[in-house]
Amino acid sequence: MLDLLVIGAGLTGLTAAYTAAKSGLRVKVIAKGLGAMHWGAGTLDILGYLPGEEGAVKRPLAAISQLPDGHPYRLAGDVAGVLATFVALTEEIGLPFQREVGRRLTQINADSENLLLPSPVGAARPAFAAPVGQLGGDLSRPEPMLIVGFTGLRDFYPQLIAENLTRQGYPARAAFLPLAVVSGRRDNTAVSIARELDNPDQRQKLAQALRPLLKPGERVGLPAILGLDDHMQALADLQGLMGTAVFEIPTLPPSVPGMRLFRALEERLQRLGVRVEVGMEVTGANRGWRPETRDSQSPISNLQSPISIEWVETETSARPLKHRARAFLLATGGILGGGFESDVNGRVWEPIFNLPLTAPQKRSGWFRPAFLDPQGHPVFNGGVAVSPDFRPVDGAGRPLFANVWAAGGLLANFDPILERSLSGTAVVTGMAAAQAIVEHVKCEP
Amino acid sequence: MTKHLDTNILVIGGGATGTAVAWDASLRGFKVVLVERRDLTQGTTGRFHGLLHSGGRYAVKDPHGARECIQENRILRRTHAHCIEDTGGFFVVTPEDEGDYPDRFKAACDEIGIPCAEIPVREALRREPLLNPRLSRVFEVPDGSADSFLAAHATADAARRAGAQILTYHEVTNLIVDNQRVVGAQVYNVATGETFAIHAAMTVNAAGAWTGKIAAMAGIEVLILPSKGTMIAVNHRVVNTVINRCKLPADGDILVPSHTVAVIGTTSVEVADPEPLRIETWEVEKMLAEGNKLVPGLSQMRILRAWAGVRPLFQETYTGGGRDVTRKLALLDHEAREGVAGFLTITGGKWTTFRLMAEAAVDKVCEKLEVKRPCRTADTPVPGAEQGHYWLGHRLHEVEEQHLQSELICECELVTRAMLENAVKRNPTLTLDDLRRDVRLGKGPCQGGFCTYRAVGILHEMAQAGAYRPDADAWDAAFLQSPGKNREPLSVNRDRNTDYSLPNTAPPSPNLLLRDFLQERWKGIAPILWGKQLRQERLDELIYLSLMNADHLPDAELTSPSSDFYHYDATPQEDANA
Incomplete structure (x- = not known):
């Protein structure tokens, strides 16, 4: 039997599965679809903004103390330690996250400052660490930037980026190359170009076309296209050929940096014996109770002591499949990840275990008037309340199940998009919850 | 004043009516300037369900308005062919729609001359499989689905080709009144901050829901009854035919296929101001509940968006609710009414009758300017109409x-x-x-x-x-x-x-x-x-x-x-x- 079944294949689920498998647990990951990694910038964002505050957070680990009680970081305890584990994992999988090009990230503490990296619209986006391919864009570096796009690539606008960066005091200019330089396809996305640049010949052609555009002393910013499977070599090749720093700026989804990370993590998990099975939607759990009966009284509310889940069931290839495990980690990601559902009556619910949510249960409580309200929208701040060891709890703080944990975007009391902590909270809570699960499983007979 | 424009006719309002007045008047050889304070169709023209009425909806209660609809329906299918999808329409009797209304409806359509044929329910369900299977009767009429954005652009383009000037983002800040005569307007270019005067022999107020505000600048009270109608778009084209409930017009009884989506509407709520238009929770819930009666399960579908428009209803002495006001056009001759010359208001009506409204307004302009120039719009397709009706794909x-x-x-x-x-x-x-x-x-x-x-x-x-x-x-x-x-x-x-x-x-x-x-x-x-x-x-x-x-x-x-x-x-x- 499995020790741990992880539900959700986002950054939370994968890092949790890694942590548990590394500790010797038998782990499997099942998911309905891919997680938010494929949408995001692919950086490690710990904390970029405190809700309602104008300026970016300078020292994110130090700022954790200013977060409200119940924030996932406040539960996790040793945030820096968990992050160090994640950074080591990125090195293990060959996509090292760093804060300075070429320097292994070994020191993470309360003094560590956020980087500012160019966003696809030319804003300065705070991130704690990034894959080395994005680090050349560090806005604290003095070299002016040449932002190069491709004529006809609809997901990247170098002139807009350059103008906004320049206006904020980061000198940049823009240039275009024809798409034909890197691709023979008619219709291109960053992903299709990245696949092209897995081929060393295409890198040669790109460097050749770029060289005449470059002025001495400039660094080169490109959309995130430098290879999908062979990224590190593509990056090294291009920097070697150009003789200057070359960096990537993330694009509209799908996210090439996110895809690289997903693929590398998945491969690492496979080597640890963990299967990642996507296309499996959980449709029920044991005790004859199914999530779609959400209208009926929750079966868990009247119980004296927490029950155990024996299995969850998925609908796969037109047949139900039971997945038994000693422990279950729910990492389905809230509203963004598809872990919560909601309806016209203002109900928000978690369909697998019917966990109670802190989200307002009426639509009039969900939103603030402006889309870009600096306080965000309350519906996205709600989620699953958990104990300090990441077990879903009832209103009185008692665990609801003996063997269910929850981590990532579905947790209560924070808005990971508003505060720019999506990947940070995923990693920290995923790994911390996995640690708790490891202890639990190892203590059980 | 360093700069001013001289023209024969100044049109205020860049919706369906205003652009049609500009088109009609320039076809009749007048020099025309149209001013719109924002973009074309930003008012009610861009905020309705896109239904080209056959007139069936008004046949029982408002035969005059219905007659206008079917007449204009036929004309627009020629003049604005490429702005219309020829969906046809059904009037359906659901289990809730009892009584003798369907028979009265059929008789009224026949009387007015609206082609209306009762078809077997089975046939209707074959053509529209998602319709409520418990319908008892179905009537087919020549409704259509209209792209009111494209239509206003096409009309404005036709006006331009005939010499009219279309000035968007030009807001009227005041009417220039000289000795009981409106002789033009002060205009503010909101994009450049420039202010200038436009002098005109006649000024036509086609400001829709903002009509009263414009008239007030000449000291005239025009009682417009702003009636908010809320619509929602479903992320599926659940029907290919316009579906109307066969009953007296009420909330949420029309479902219109519009490009790739279907639109259910509307409510009718009196509002004090034409904007902002808040959409209330009950309106959304009501649209979904009513939509379920036409297409069961509609409320469970993904909803894309909600919006509201304001019907510029006009009634001399208003008594009842918004649904009781006639939908026929209203042409106000302010010289005859209030003794203010050089100024007309054209309001009321429906999107379907916009061309007719323009015709009536410009006929009156001719009368005032004492010239005889016949209207040509009914026989002059706008550029693009030669493409024929558009289709979904x-x-x-x-x-x-x-x-x-x-x-x-x-x-x-x-x-x-x-x-x-x-x-x-x-x-x-x-x-x-x-x-x-x-x-x-x-x-x-x-x-x-x-x-x-x-x-x-x-x-x-x-x-x-x-x-x-x-x-x-x-x-x-x-x-x-x-x-x-x-x-x-x-x-x-x-x-x-x-x-x-x-x-x-x-x-x-x-x-x-x-x-x-x-x-x-x-x-x-x-x-x-x-x-x-x-x-x-x-x-x-x-x-x-x-x-x-x-x-x-x-x-x-x-x-x-x-x-x-x-x-x-x-x-x-x-x-x-x-």
């Missing part, structure tokens, strides 16, 4: 046939980069919302999630290249929405009669364009956010906050002429009377 067909996939900026609505660029040159573009009205940018399921960024990037590139300026030769609305026909550079040579060239407005800040459009989209989705659409909205947040950091860009202090219009609380509230 035309954009996809053109994209696939010409391999334009790589050009797509908005995949939901199949908008290409060239369509966008040409639209920018056609009209002063101060917001991306202007482009939404022109080419349907951002109207699809993702509600601007992907195309907002792309459009901002493209407009910025145009500005950098000096291409962000109006090009009168690009004023060809015939192919406004055609991916295939927007590939070649437009070069239309025609005689123009302009002594006030298109204002060469500075390109707006890209960061402002981005912020404005995100908020504009938000106000229409906030009332219907739940389920899948809520998740989509969260993805948009991920893109614009987490990935782009778009809430920390320069120009945070800038606003556009429409920013205020986008910034009101559109989020669901507790119903006061709930």
Whole structure:
């Protein structure tokens, strides 16, 4: 039997599965679809903004103390330690996250400052660490930037980026190359170009076309296209050929940096014996109770002591499949990840275990008037309340199940998009919850 | 006053009626200037369900209005053929619709001359399988689905070709009244800040829901009864035929297939002001509940957006509710009524009767100016009508046939980069919302999630290249929405009669364009956010906050002429009377 079944294949689920498998647990990951990694910038964002505050957070680990009680970081305890584990994992999988090009990230503490990296619209986006391919864009570096796009690539606008960066005091200019330089396809996305640049010949052609555009002393910013499977070599090749720093700026989804990370993590998990099975939607759990009966009284509310889940069931290839495990980690990601559902009556619910949510249960409580309200929208701040060891709890703080944990975007009391902590909270809570699960499983007979 | 314009006729309002007045009057040889305070169709014309009425809806209660509808329905199918999809319409009797209304309906249609044939329910269900199977009777009528955005552009284009000047983003700040005669208006160009006077022999007030406000500038009270109608779009084209409930008009009893979606409407709520128009929770719930009676399960489908328009209802002595006011047109001769010469108001009516309203108004203009010039609009198709009615798949067909996939900026609505660029040159573009009205940018399921960024990037590139300026030769609305026909550079040579060239407005800040459009989209989705659409909205947040950091860009202090219009609380509230 499995020790741990992880539900959700986002950054939370994968890092949790890694942590548990590394500790010797038998782990499997099942998911309905891919997680938010494929949408995001692919950086490690710990904390970029405190809700309602104008300026970016300078020292994110130090700022954790200013977060409200119940924030996932406040539960996790040793945030820096968990992050160090994640950074080591990125090195293990060959996509090292760093804060300075070429320097292994070994020191993470309360003094560590956020980087500012160019966003696809030319804003300065705070991130704690990034894959080395994005680090050349560090806005604290003095070299002016040449932002190069491709004529006809609809997901990247170098002139807009350059103008906004320049206006904020980061000198940049823009240039275009024809798409034909890197691709023979008619219709291109960053992903299709990245696949092209897995081929060393295409890198040669790109460097050749770029060289005449470059002025001495400039660094080169490109959309995130430098290879999908062979990224590190593509990056090294291009920097070697150009003789200057070359960096990537993330694009509209799908996210090439996110895809690289997903693929590398998945491969690492496979080597640890963990299967990642996507296309499996959980449709029920044991005790004859199914999530779609959400209208009926929750079966868990009247119980004296927490029950155990024996299995969850998925609908796969037109047949139900039971997945038994000693422990279950729910990492389905809230509203963004598809872990919560909601309806016209203002109900928000978690369909697998019917966990109670802190989200307002009426639509009039969900939103603030402006889309870009600096306080965000309350519906996205709600989620699953958990104990300090990441077990879903009832209103009185008692665990609801003996063997269910929850981590990532579905947790209560924070808005990971508003505060720019999506990947940070995923990693920290995923790994911390996995640690708790490891202890639990190892203590059980 | 350093600058002024002289014209025969000044038209106030850039909706269906105003553009048609400009078209009609310029065809009759008048020199015409039309002013619109924002973009064409930003008022009620761009905020209705897109139903080309057969007249059936009014046959029983308002035969006069119904007669106007069927007459104009036939004319518009010729003059504006390419702005209409020939869907046909059903009037259906649901189990709730009892009594003798269906028989009275049929008799009234026959009496008025609205083609109306009862068809077997089985046949109706064969053609529209998602309809409520418990219908008892179905009548077929010549309703249609209209693209009111394209139609207003086409009308304005026709007016332009006949010599009219169409000035968008020009707001009337005052009417110039001289000795009991309106002799023109003071106009403020909201894009440039310029103020000037337009002198005219006749001024026609076609300001729709804002009619009363304009008339008040001449000291005239026009009692407009602003009646809000709320509609919602379902992310599926659940029917291919316009579906009406066969009963006295009430809330949520029309379902119109519109391009790739279906629109259910409307409510009828008296409001004090034509904006802002809050959509109340009960309205959304009512539309869904009523929609279920036509298409069972409609309320469970993904809802894309909600919006509201204001019917400019007019009644001399108003007594009842909004539904009881006649929908026939109202032409007010202020010289006869209040002794103020040189000034007419045209209001009431329906989108379907916009051409007739214009005809009546310009007939009166001729009478006042003591000239005899017959109306020609009924027999003069606007440019583009030769294409015939549009059909659902035309954009996809053109994209696939010409391999334009790589050009797509908005995949939901199949908008290409060239369509966008040409639209920018056609009209002063101060917001991306202007482009939404022109080419349907951002109207699809993702509600601007992907195309907002792309459009901002493209407009910025145009500005950098000096291409962000109006090009009168690009004023060809015939192919406004055609991916295939927007590939070649437009070069239309025609005689123009302009002594006030298109204002060469500075390109707006890209960061402002981005912020404005995100908020504009938000106000229409906030009332219907739940389920899948809520998740989509969260993805948009991920893109614009987490990935782009778009809430920390320069120009945070800038606003556009429409920013205020986008910034009101559109989020669901507790119903006061709930």
